[in-house]
Amino acid sequence: MTGTSQLVLVLLATSLALQLVGGSTLDAASGAQPEGLQDERDRIVLAKCCEEHEVLLDHACVPLAEANETEAWRPDFESEDGYPGAKPPRLPRYLFKYGPPRCRSNENQWDVYHYSSSSDTLVMLTSGKLRHYVPDQVDEIVKAKELYGTEFLEPEDVQAKAIHYDYPFGHYCADKAILTKDNLSAIYAKICVPRAVKWASTDNLIRKAVDPAxxxxxxxxxxxxxxxYFVLPQLRDLVGNIVTSLMVCLIVNQCASFITIFTEFGNHINFLATDLVMFISLLAAFFWLNALGYYIWKTFRSKNVFLRSTDKKKYCCYATCVCGCTVAIAATAIFAHFTLEINKPIIGGVSFEAQETLGWLGLSVLFMTIAxxxxxxxxxxxxxxxxLKRMRTYGRIHHKMKYNFRTFILVCMAMSIGWVFxxxxxxxxxxxxxxxIILNALQAFIxxxxxxxxxxxxxxxxxKTCNCCISNENAEGMEWGEEMTAINAGY
Known part of the structure; x- marks a missing residue:
């Protein structure tokens, strides 16, 4: 046996021994984990307002004996898509955490009571969230027909379309409440709700008035x-067509962004589709900017700029590349969102059902491509x-490309800064x-x-075209080659 084969055998044996030792170490580590810790990880966490053997008696937590109660509160669970008459869900294993919620600085605590004749309804979901159905919207088929314009709704449709809020752990606490004055028992919840936004507030004016304008x-x-660039025939060359296509993409991006400003119209807006249109059109705009930069770069590197195909054929080639790349990246982002995204952001409101929007995984695909x-x-x-520094002489095409290159640099800087913000x-x-908001408008002006x-x-x-604002500049005051433009234009 040669020395090389012996070395290979030694390395294989060492690798096998390390794997066995590592596996046994991991097994020992996992076996040493307490069973209680594993059980705790398998349970959902619920928030209880009072301690384990306490209930809420007239807004104060008291022991069960003092409230003449024998059993502590236990939640009744429902599935997220449940409806009256549906099969009861499988009860989850849960763990109580005690104490009121810690609301954010822009939220207020709100007390909700659910009893037989109350308009509010509190439901504990199997996921650990507390669902609060808005008053006058629960189990009312007539109200649902008025909101959604349908002639007939099944009970499960009414329940699914009823307006509600879901509060995750940390934004609520629930418990049993005894109200001696009214002589009734209820389910109580303390929830964190956003503070009412005043229309005249500075933030609301900037977001809802200045931003749309x-x-x-x-x-x-x-x-x-x-x-x-589309109307003037002298500008309808390859650069002009690329600039026009770039502007169309930016217009679509601005229109989609304008729609997402007014989130209160969620009944009429699909936020996921709007976000996709907004970010994909922005991606297409950067691809067109890439096409413009590549064309200018290639023109200056070419030894003979006159041996070229027509602008029409070149534009078709660039448009095919831009559209193909945009579709490929967009398909990747959509696939990542629907198959790999774990935490999908949700937009919910009082007047519309909660919707999901484009998550960070899909955004990262689009934004990394733009980067x-x-x-x-x-x-x-x-x-x-x-x-350009090494060039000694310029032809007419090179001179024209020099000014196109300046335009490309400034547009690229403006769009890049706008994308960063x-x-x-x-x-x-x-x-x-x-x-x-400010830089978005400043980018357009630039x-x-x-x-x-x-x-x-x-x-x-x-x-010359509009017969206005015609200066009396002579040929010496114009940029090199502009007098040739006037001659070619027939002026």
Whole structure:
């Protein structure tokens, strides 16, 4: 047996021994775990307002004997999709934690009593959540028909569509309550509810008035850029078509973002679909920006810019690549959300049923792709700037591409900064949200200025087309090549 084969055998034996030792160590560690700890992990946690052998007597926790009670409170469970007459659910194993909930700074504690003639209904779900059905919305088929516009509803449909709030552990406590004044026994819960928002508050005005107005202004800015580059025939080259497509994606993004502002209209809005449209259109906009950067980068690297296919064929090629990449990444994000997402964010309201929105896993797929596209754009910018420094002479196409390159840099900077603050605004901190609202409109103004009013060639063509704002500049005062544009345009 050679030395190499002996070494292989020694390594295999060592690896096997380490695996056996590691496995026995893990078994010993798991075997040493107390059974009580394992049982506790298998149970759901419920919040009880009073101690184990206490009940609530006239708003105060007292022992069972003092309240003339023999048994402590035990919850009656229902499944989340249960309805009257449904099969009773399998009772879960649970563990009590005692004490009132600790509400957040923007929440208030609210007492709810559930008894036979009360309008409120409290239900303990098998998941450990406390469900509170809103008054006048439980088991009323007529009210459900008025809300949802149907001629007939099954009992399970009424229960499923009834308006309710679900409170997880930490946002409620429940117990049995004895009210001596009214001589009745009830189920009591102390829940954390959001404070009422005043319309005139600064936060509400910024989110519900200023933000929609700035979204509308941003849509107008992007629409002006798209119309200018689509209508003027001198701008309908490959760069102009890419800019138009980029503006269309940004307009769709702004419209979808505008819809998500008004979460109180949840009956008419699918938040998951709106979020997908908003973020996928933003992803497509960055892919179009990538296409523009690649085209400029490739033009400066090409040795002969005249040996090229038509702009129409190139645009079809770029559009196919952008649409294909967008569809592939979007499909990956949707697959990740529906199959791999564990904690799906929920939006619920008083007037609509709770809905799920796009989770962090799907967002991470979309946002990481945008981050990589920004890195590619940075590479295009740096390499193209180095190429420009080494160039001694410029042709007409290179000169035109030089100004397109400047436009690309400024648009890329504006969109990248806007994306960063969009990502930061998802943390829900008011300051970051306000910064995103302002920068969202500022980004639109910057793109409008860079693409239209900041380019003499575009303003010159607009002035000639609209017969207004025509300056008396001579050829020396114009950018190099602009006088050729005037000749080609027939002015």
């Amino acid at each position: 700035l979204h509308a202004i941003a849509v107008v800015c992007y629409l002006v850029v798209a119309i200018v 990589f596209s920004i890195f590619f754009n940075l590479y295009f910018i740096l390499t193209t700037k180095n190429k 969009l990502m930061l605004s998802l943390s829900k901190y008011n300051g970051l949200v306000y910064c995103h 793109i409008l200025y860079v693409c239209v009013f900041g380019q003499k060639r575009v303003t010159f063509l607009l002035g």
